[in-house]
Amino acid sequence: MFKKVLIANRGEIAIRIMRACRELDVSTVAVYSDADKNALFPKYADEAYHIGPSPSSQSYLNMDKIIEVAKESGAEGIHPGYGFLSENPVFAKKCKAAGIVFIGPSSEVIEKMGSKIAARKLMIEAGVPVVPGYDKAIEDVDEALEMADSIGYPVMIKASAGGGGIGMKVVYSKDEFQSSLESIQSVAQSAFGDPTVFIEKYVEEPRHIEFQILADSHGNTVYVSDRECSIQRRHQKLMEEAPSPVLSPELRKKMGEAAVKAVKSIGYENAGTVEFLYSKGDFYFLEVNTRLQVEHCITELVTGLDLVKQQLHIACGKELPFKQEDIKITGHAFECRINAEDPLNDFAPSPGKITRYRSPGGPGVRIDSGVYMGYTIPPFYDSMIAKLCTWGETREEAISRMKRALYEFVIVGVTTNIPFHKAVLSNEAFVRGDLTTHFIEDHNILEAVKGVVEDEKEKGFTLASVLGNNSRKTAAATAVVSAYVNAAKQQSNGQQTK
Structure with a gap:
């Protein structure tokens, strides 16, 4: 080690x-x-x-x-x-x-998967299903229009480089194609320094499902667990769960084996994630994330594995200590990304000083955070405050625990997306597990967020409001005590002071 x-x-x-x-x-x-x-x-x-x-x-x-x-x-x-x-x-x-x-994986593997076009070609060669489309870069508008016509609208224009949901746009007709193409090329150049884009068929009512994999240098590769990542805004994840509520054991095994086939075909080592689009019983390769995922925590909760420790062991040349059949999924877990952002203002970032902070706890609750009361969230980086995770023996229990944990979470001083998560968790379709990547738009979640905010204002009672209102009194009391202690120290001249 x-x-x-x-x-x-x-x-x-x-x-x-x-x-x-x-x-x-x-x-x-x-x-x-x-x-x-x-x-x-x-x-x-x-x-x-x-x-x-x-x-x-x-x-x-x-x-x-x-x-x-x-x-x-x-x-x-x-x-x-x-x-x-x-x-x-x-x-x-x-x-x-x-x-x-x-x-992490080798530079050669990262480079292979850094280009979505190259990745598509490699997956086709490996026999992994991919979304229908073209495996070449768009070089001119006329050629691109021919591609789109042959695939059939709607199509997705995607940047070949980068990730994080940046550089993607659905085009529903020929009339909007050229402007969309130029827009995505501009975004790709600005974000990734590479304007290369390509075209795929747009998958209707897609779910975003991914598989965590581990691969050592001794030829052992396993899929650890699947995760449902369909709750997104602008193609960026906000809430995840493990395992996906839509997969049967048979389909989970089939997709997991496809994920293993995908990474074995490129000589992958260390932890990684194979992402798929799923729709109406079919699944398609999306990309390989050649790193640890933000949402790795929920996989740890349902499997009992420490993925970071496994990364360290693999990087030291050790063999995986388990086989595929040894990995068991127990219970259900959710992750809510708690961000300093305003869901009612197009999820605009809300940097600033956290004046009150109290994280939730109790059975089945995990919190990964790097902040504290008095910490100032800077405007230079991602707006994440914490990852709040809950585990339950059933999906229903995990949801109930997440609702309780969100109620307990106190963050004062910055606007957060906690009301958004409350709105999602209360939605009937979500409770049924009826999800797509358009869930927020399809179920008018932002209107529900307004309802959550207004309801809390009307009640006038939340843990955050109570602690927030008391913050000045607490600060004043602390200042008085500090002043007394300092004065006593000065007057004591070395004598014991109570």
Whole structure:
């Protein structure tokens, strides 16, 4: 096992990785920007190094600086978490050249899966089902129009590079095709530095289902569990659950085996996720995320596995300690991404200072967070405050626990999407497990969010409102006590003071 690992990330995922390292008696090194000098994760680590200004381009994306710190600190491995450099093949290659283990797949595999067009071709060769479409980049409008006509509308125009739901647009007719194409090419160039796009048939009423995989360097590959990720806004996930309520045991096995086939075909090692679109009994390959997923927590809850520890073991060359038949799914789990954003204002970010904070607890509740009361959420990064997860013996119990946990969660000072999650969990279609990636629009969830907010205002009683109203009194009382203690110390001249 490693003696020391550098975590090239921030916030809750940095702390999550450090927790696994601490249990394995591995020393940890944090890197932080100006904006994160008062964050929790540098304090949690055994060592912390400042790496630059607040913009991520000058800090968390500064490959050479991070590798320099790894060398200086004596770190043998670098865990990239998710986001930032986690799927950057150049960074993985630089780590290897520097004699530092990149805790993830090889740079060659990351590069293969970094292009959606290349990934489609590889999956077709491996016999994994893909969405009907064209496996070539669009070079001109006329050619693209011919492609779209042959596939049949609606079609999806997608950026070949990048991820995170960025650079995707559904086109329903020929009239809107050219403007949509130019728009996505512009977004792709701006976001990923690559304007390459391609066309697929748009899958009607899709569900987003993914499979967690683990693969070691000894040829062993398993699928750990599936996750339903259909609750999204702008193709970005907000709530996930494991396992998917729509899959039968037979279909789960079939999709899991397809996921294993997909990653084996590219020589994958370490943890990863194979994402599928599912509709009306059919499933199609979407992409491979060559990293740990945000929602890995719910897979851990239903399987009892620590995925970060498995990543560390695999990166050290160890063999997986279990076979496919050893992995069992027990119960059901949900994750709600608690973000500093306003769902009633197009989910606009809401950075600022958290003046009151109390996380939920009790049976079946897990909270992964990197904030605390008095912490200021910076405007430079993702707006996530915490990942709130619940487990239950049944899906119904897991939902009930999530409702209770959301009731207990107190965050004052910034606007959060907690009312959004409450609205989703109370929706009858959601309770039935009747989901698609258009769930928010199809069920008018944002109107329901307004209802949640108005109802809480009318009642005038929530834990957040009570604690928020008392915050000034608490601060005043604390100030009085502090003043008294300081005065007593000054007057005591070394004598004992009560």
